[in-house]
Amino acid sequence: MDIATQAIEGGFADPVFDAQTVFRAVMDAMARPGTLQPLPVFARPPAPLSATAGAIALALCDNDTPLWLDPALQAPATVRSWLGFHTGAPLANTPADAHFALIATPAEMMALDGFSQGTQDYPDRSTTLILEVSDLVSGAPLLLEGPGIEKTATIAPAQMPRHFVEQWKQNNQRFPRGIDIILATSDAIACLPRTTRIKIMEA
Amino acid sequence: MTDIATYNFAYLDEQTKRMIRRAILKGIAIPGYQVPFASREMPMPYGWGTGGVQVTASIIGPDDVLKVIDQGADDTTNAVSIRAFFKKVANVAVTTETAKATIIQTRHRIPEYPLSAGQVLVYQVPIPEPLRFLEPRETETRKMHALEEYGLMHVKLYEDIARHGRIATTYAYPVKVEGRYVMDPSPTPKFDNPKMHRSPALQLFGAGREKRIYALPPFTDVVSLDFEDHPFEVQTFDQPCALCAAENVYLDEVILDDHGGHMFVCSDTDHCEKRRAEGHRGHLAPETPLAQEKTEPAQ
Numbered sequence: 349m350d351i352a353t354q355a356i357e358g359g360f361a362d363p364v365f366d367a368q369t370v371f372r373a374v375m376d377a378m379a380r381p382g383t384l385q386p387l388p389v390f391a392r393p394p395a396p397l398s399a400t401a402g403a404i405a406l407a408l409c410d411n412d413t414p415l416w417l418d419p420a421l422q423a424p425a426t427v428r429s430w431l432g433f434h435t436g437a438p439l440a441n442t443p444a445d446a447h448f449a450l451i452a453t454p455a456e457m458m459a460l461d462g463f464s465q466g467t468q469d470y471p472d473r474s475t476t477l478i479l480e481v482s483d484l485v486s487g488a489p490l491l492l493e494g495p496g497i498e499k500t501a502t503i504a505p506a507q508m509p510r511h512f513v514e515q516w517k518q519n520n521q522r523f524p525r526g527i528d529i530i531l532a533t534s535d536a537i538a539c540l541p542r543t544t545r546i547k548i549m550e551a
Numbered sequence: 552m553t554d555i556a557t558y559n560f561a562y563l564d565e566q567t568k569r570m571i572r573r574a575i576l577k578g579i580a581i582p583g584y585q586v587p588f589a590s591r592e593m594p595m596p597y598g599w600g601t602g603g604v605q606v607t608a609s610i611i612g613p614d615d616v617l618k619v620i621d622q623g624a625d626d627t628t629n630a631v632s633i634r635a636f637f638k639k640v641a642n643v644a645v646t647t648e649t650a651k652a653t654i655i656q657t658r659h660r661i662p663e664y665p666l667s668a669g670q671v672l673v674y675q676v677p678i679p680e681p682l683r684f685l686e687p688r689e690t691e692t693r694k695m696h697a698l699e700e701y702g703l704m705h706v707k708l709y710e711d712i713a714r715h716g717r718i719a720t721t722y723a724y725p726v727k728v729e730g731r732y733v734m735d736p737s738p739t740p741k742f743d744n745p746k747m748h749r750s751p752a753l754q755l756f757g758a759g760r761e762k763r764i765y766a767l768p769p770f771t772d773v774v775s776l777d778f779e780d781h782p783f784e785v786q787t788f789d790q791p792c793a794l795c796a797a798e799n800v801y802l803d804e805v806i807l808d809d810h811g812g813h814m815f816v817c818s819d820t821d822h823c824e825k826r827r828a829e830g831h832r833g834h835l836a837p838e839t840p841l842a843q844e845k846t847e848p849a850q
Binding site for chain 1: 566569570572573574575576577578580582584609610611693696697698731732753766767768770771772
């Protein structure tokens, strides 16, 4: 399959309703951090962009939202042309310019404070990170608390960024500035908004 | 489905929905912070709930069940027309029963029936900025929020006490969210403020004319501002609802004649009708049972 075909195929079959379903899953995940929102396959983007991360990009990105891709996604021309064709989103020159960042290999990613944190006046002008993780159960467990969580919640995402707990604590301290994270597995999503605190890291 | 083919599903175009959806996600991530958004003209005037309508249109799907209330009532003009709007442009099921709804759009009340996890409450907000009547300049109020400088609001509440002997604010009573942002709960009576605190439902606020969206995720601390020696209190009523005899609910005064006759009835019509159907009777309840409006499925 040539690059032009790969760039065009694999979008939403039913753009209006698929985008609504994906958005509601992201909204519910953002409102209830630590819960897993199941998401069937709606998009078939070229590798290494996963179906879930691709569907989130289709649902939320357009020509108003500069995108930043990590080196693994930046490398193949097919991913860039697929996102360009389906969303029209421009690529950000630096991570600090991006509204959304798609990250295929979180374990190797740059520091969280390299992305846009928003300003004290406009904390909403920050980057939302979409991390592709293989699952939410096999990594180091994270005990979560904060708005959206009745008492505590636990998720254990695999392949998280290095020193994630320490980086996240710094992200909490910047509140109301800070980044928000959407974790995308092959069939579900979970979110870590900037208000979520990671209480302790169990062994 | 043929008669809605001339509109996109839920009226708004997809790019507008994406823009509003991104604002909603930021609002949820920063509880109480007012996210600016590019509010659209809707086929109804500003002040009729265009902010709430845009939020509802951006989140609603074909499987949702929508309830719309106006000051607690399902059957007043604003509620009826917005419900009809979404029936027409999104072809969704509508209901008057709080428990059956997945999305409840409201003007100035929170239903008496406790909300549950999975429900979304969408508020129509006229003035989202709680500091606006104290400081008219947006540049200044934005800085006050940035610096968490809310002394002016406490001065205002103190002046109430100095003049009236108590905090005289009865609606749009300012709240502090998660110990950070001071937020306008929209002009709900302060009676409803405690229901916002750690509600299991997601609460979204849309202000169309003022172009702001803000949110309260479930289980978020929402504390009404007060003083140690003048703690926050909700309204109390010295008589029960005249139709269903409910106590500890918010009551509206209804004028009956031009000789001073009046009665107090539940502001939440669904709650009142449910209670009367269960056999509760107030001292002015009619003898004949009333016909209830029920859930209407999508066509």
